[in-house]
Structures are given as structure tokens and as C-alpha cells.
Amino acid sequence: MADLFGAPETAMVGATGPRPLADRLRPKTLAEVIGQQHVLGPDAPLGTMLANNALSSLIFWGPPGVGKTTIARLLAHETDLHFVQISAIFTGVPDLRKVFEAAKHRRANGQGTLLFVDEIHRFNKAQQDGFLPHMEDGTILLVGATTENPSFELNAAVLSRAQVLVLERLSKDDLGQLVARAEAELGRTLPLTDAARAALLEMADGDGRALLNLVEQVGSWRVEAPLDTDALTKRLMRRAAQYDKSGDGHYNLISALHKSVRGSDPDAALYWFARMIEAGEDPRFLGRRLTRMAVEDIGLADPQAQSVCLQGWETYERLGSPEGELALAQAVVYLALAPKSNAVYVAYKAARNAARKTGSTPPPKHILNAPTSLMEDQGYGAGYAYDHDAEDGFSGQNYFPDGMDRTRFYDPVERGFERDLAKRVAYFDKLRTKRGG
Missing domain, CATH: 1.10.3710 (post-AAA+ oligomerization domain-like)
Structure with a gap:
């Protein structure tokens, strides 16, 4: 074994070569899973199902690196079901037919199949419909995983036959436990100060797999003394924040920004605005949404608000990034502090309703x-x-x-x-x- 801050003398090598740290630390039982106790606890949905031997089809909805695949694999192990994993990205209709046929043979021989479908939202409507008869006759127990909102991406028929369980980003305490487990596996303490250790957890952004990859990098460094935060951030890149400009994260953040403005909180509004800018959102989209907030939530309580938004939007078009984003930030603060009224918005909807009648x-x-x-x-x-x-x-x-x-x-x-x-x-x-x- 190497000294405290040196590289380990030997790497874990499997039959076909070195095994990544994330693979070596993969939990062997559900009790070893870090986090997700709101799903796995004794009184939680999965804990209750397992205690009553009544596991049903499931949809795991959550961000990357929170244990969706691991939990599905362990569910199959603890219920004596044959585990089959496919990805919707690489699987077509002919492949699905083979999977279903093999599951039928297993069922005829007395063994069930837990079919884990990663990125299940990538399947189109016809492909999703193909699961239904096999779910209904017990050929498969479906466990799907998605990072997108199932309400928007999955067929109602599939959702009616499966329970949606929301998996959450790992907390700092969860990530801390994961680092401790990794250090025990490596047989050494990471060469970091306490502040740098906290910064490492922040870099992972709630993603356990990303954290273990970072830990594996740090664990390979040869250093004379523990690294501080500045030294760490020079050597490592922060994990990119999860954000899909056409997906659920996009709508969650714009909703947070809108409600912070409506709630007259300029600091929270600036925070969500900055989160979207940092994630790569198009400032033109934000300019349009800010103008909508001006007419929907401020209205005639401050007629100037709409002009401020339009001027900020136009200023951005003239200056571009990053200077023009400051004009949009000024609009954010102005809207948050402006008097609020949705009286015209309410009146307009009522007038439309009367017009229809x-x-x-x-x-x-x-x-x-x-x-x-x-x-x-x-x-x-x-x-x-x-x-x-x-x-x-x-x-x-x-x-x-x-x-x-x-x-x-x-x-x-x-x-x-x-x-x-x-x-x-x-x-x-x-x-x-x-x-x-």
C-alpha cells in the first residue's frame, strides 16, 4: 500500500482488465444503496412491495447517477427474477421481439423476467404499446428509467400499469458517505483539505457516478501535501449542470424564475436567471419570457415594466453575450420589485370565456x-x-x-x-x- 498521498501500489484488476471504481463499489444488496430512503425505506413504496412480495412494474424518474440501474438490478436479485437490461437508444422492434420471446420461455420454465429499460422515454408510442400485452400477462415485470417527466414522455397506458417512483439527487451527506466508502475501497484518504473535499462534493452536483469518477482521478494523484480548493479546481473540471433546453429541467428552472419574480424576490430571481445562463440557455428565450412576466404578473400596476423588458431584450441583441446579459438581469430585478397585478390577465380570460358563450x-x-x-x-x-x-x-x-x-x-x-x-x-x-x- 502507498503512503497517505501517493498513488496506490496496485490497481484492482478483473478478468479482462482494470475495473472502474464505480463498478467495484456497486451495491450488492438494497440495504447498501446510499440515498433514496424515501423509496427504499421499510415504509416506503419499494420497501412495502418487497415485504409483501408484491413487486409491480415501475418507472424510475430521476437525474443521472442516482441509482436507477443499480436498484433495478438488485430488485431482480431479491425477487429471484431474471434480470434483462436494454437501452431504448440502441434497441429496435426486432430486438424487443427477441426479448419478449426469451421471457416467454423463462416463464414457461417457471422463472419471471425483470426487464429494465434505460431511457424508456426514447421509445415511440408504438414501441411503448408493445410492452402492454407482456406486462398484462405477466411475461415481464417492467422497470423503466427516465430522466424526463413521465407525464409528458410516456403513454398513459404504460403509466396506468406502472407506479412512478421519483429518485432524487444525492444529498451532500449521501455523497460524503460515498466518498468514505470509496476511500475504504482505495485503502487511502483523498489528498484534500476539508474545504477542497467539500468542493469535490459540489462538483459532482448530486451525481454519485460522477463523484466516483472524480474520486478515482483524485486518488491517482501524487502530491506532497493535501490540495486546497484552488488547486483542486485547477486540476478538475466541474460536472456540467443537468439541463436540457427542451426537457423537464428547462421548464423547472423557468418556472422557478417566474415564480420568484411573481413573489417579489429579486435575489432568488437573479439566482434562477443565473442558473439558466450558466447552463447555456439562450438569452433571447429569457428576454421573451421576462416580457411575458411583465404583461402577465405586473400588467398595468407598472406599465413601464414591459418597456424595461423590451429594452433589455433589444440591448442584448445589440451587445450580445456576455455584456448584454446584464441588461436582462436588470429587467429581472425591476420585475421582481415592481408592484404586481394580474387584473388585466384575469379580465382577459373572463372576457374570452364570455365571448365563447x-x-x-x-x-x-x-x-x-x-x-x-x-x-x-x-x-x-x-x-x-x-x-x-x-x-x-x-x-x-x-x-x-x-x-x-x-x-x-x-x-x-x-x-x-x-x-x-x-x-x-x-x-x-x-x-x-x-x-x-
Whole structure:
């Protein structure tokens, strides 16, 4: 064995060559799995299924490196099912037929099959439908793994026959346990200061497999003294944050940004904005979404908010990255601190609903133009009161269809500029009542 900070004298070598650390540390029982106790604990879904010998088809939904494959393999071992693993990326319909046929033979001989399908969301609708008869007759017990939201990516028929279990990113405590287990396997302590050790956990970003790969690299270094954080970050690249610009992570982060703005928290809003920028999001998309927030959540409480967003968006187009991103960041802070109102948003939805219900009901004739004598004979424009000629520039006439009750759609809030608009609404209501409108 090497000294504390030297390279190990020998590497673990299998029958075909060296074995990666992640493979050597693969748990042999479910009890050895680090993390996911909300799924594996005695009172958790999988713990309850195993205790009652009633394992059902499952969909594991979670980020990479949290144990989806390992848990599936151990489930097969602990239930005496034959384990078959395929990837939706490399498996076609002919391959699936062979898998199902082999499973039928095993079933005829008294053994069940746990079919683990990695990246199951990559299968199209027809391929997913192909699992259904084999799930229903017991030929296979399906365990699918996906990093994407099953609600969007999997058929309703598959979801109705499987229980979705959400696997979570490993916590810092989980990752710390994993490092300790790795050091025991290596027979040495990593040559890191406490701060650098904490930085190593941050680099893994909740991914156990990524952490073990980092640990294996650090464990091979020959150094004279423990490395500090700066030395570590010079030698190692941080794992890229999980982010798919068309996937679930994308929508989760934009939702977090939107709700932080709506909740008037500029610091949280800036954090989620920065997370998306760091992950490679297109700033133009953020400019568009910020403008939507201005019209949906701030509205007429601060009419300037929309202009701030459009100006920030235009500034980015002129400056590009990274300078132009600061203009968008300013818009984020402005929106978060602006007075909030969704009164127009609510009014618009209510007006759309009323429009659907009333169908093609025509406007009242007195507000229709009469460019021809025939239309004039039909009463178009008759009795129209020109508001500029009325007292206070307000006639109080009815502009809704005949037979439709007057409806209040817009109800301004007592915040920001809408305070003034509320006074105007009340003023015209008063005049309308006075003039019998």
C-alpha cells in the first residue's frame, strides 16, 4: 500500500482488465444503496412491495447517477427474477421481439423476467404499446428509467400499469458517505483539505457516478501535501449542470424564475436567471419570457415594466453575450420589485370565456356605422351619442350586445399605477349610474 498521498501500489484488476471504481463499489444488496430512503425505506413504496412480495412494474424518474440501474438490478436479485437490461437508444422492434420471446420461455420454465429499460422515454408510442400485452400477462415485470417527466414522455397506458417512483439527487451527506466508502475501497484518504473535499462534493452536483469518477482521478494523484480548493479546481473540471433546453429541467428552472419574480424576490430571481445562463440557455428565450412576466404578473400596476423588458431584450441583441446579459438581469430585478397585478390577465380570460358563450351575438345597432342608405334604414347608428359632445366627454351608453347584462371583467388592484386606474373605473361607474347607462 502507498503512503497517505501517493498513488496506490496496485490497481484492482478483473478478468479482462482494470475495473472502474464505480463498478467495484456497486451495491450488492438494497440495504447498501446510499440515498433514496424515501423509496427504499421499510415504509416506503419499494420497501412495502418487497415485504409483501408484491413487486409491480415501475418507472424510475430521476437525474443521472442516482441509482436507477443499480436498484433495478438488485430488485431482480431479491425477487429471484431474471434480470434483462436494454437501452431504448440502441434497441429496435426486432430486438424487443427477441426479448419478449426469451421471457416467454423463462416463464414457461417457471422463472419471471425483470426487464429494465434505460431511457424508456426514447421509445415511440408504438414501441411503448408493445410492452402492454407482456406486462398484462405477466411475461415481464417492467422497470423503466427516465430522466424526463413521465407525464409528458410516456403513454398513459404504460403509466396506468406502472407506479412512478421519483429518485432524487444525492444529498451532500449521501455523497460524503460515498466518498468514505470509496476511500475504504482505495485503502487511502483523498489528498484534500476539508474545504477542497467539500468542493469535490459540489462538483459532482448530486451525481454519485460522477463523484466516483472524480474520486478515482483524485486518488491517482501524487502530491506532497493535501490540495486546497484552488488547486483542486485547477486540476478538475466541474460536472456540467443537468439541463436540457427542451426537457423537464428547462421548464423547472423557468418556472422557478417566474415564480420568484411573481413573489417579489429579486435575489432568488437573479439566482434562477443565473442558473439558466450558466447552463447555456439562450438569452433571447429569457428576454421573451421576462416580457411575458411583465404583461402577465405586473400588467398595468407598472406599465413601464414591459418597456424595461423590451429594452433589455433589444440591448442584448445589440451587445450580445456576455455584456448584454446584464441588461436582462436588470429587467429581472425591476420585475421582481415592481408592484404586481394580474387584473388585466384575469379580465382577459373572463372576457374570452364570455365571448365563447355569447357566440356571434351582434353589437347593438346604435354603435354600428351606416355607410349606405340601406344600413341607415335598418337602424344602424341610430341614437348613437358622440362622447366628445357629452358632458365630461362621457355619454354612458351601453356597448354590450342587446340582451347581454353588463359584466365587470377588469377589477384593478390597489397597487402601483392601478390605484389610479381604479379611481377612473369608479369615476365612470358613477357617471354611468347618474346617466342611466
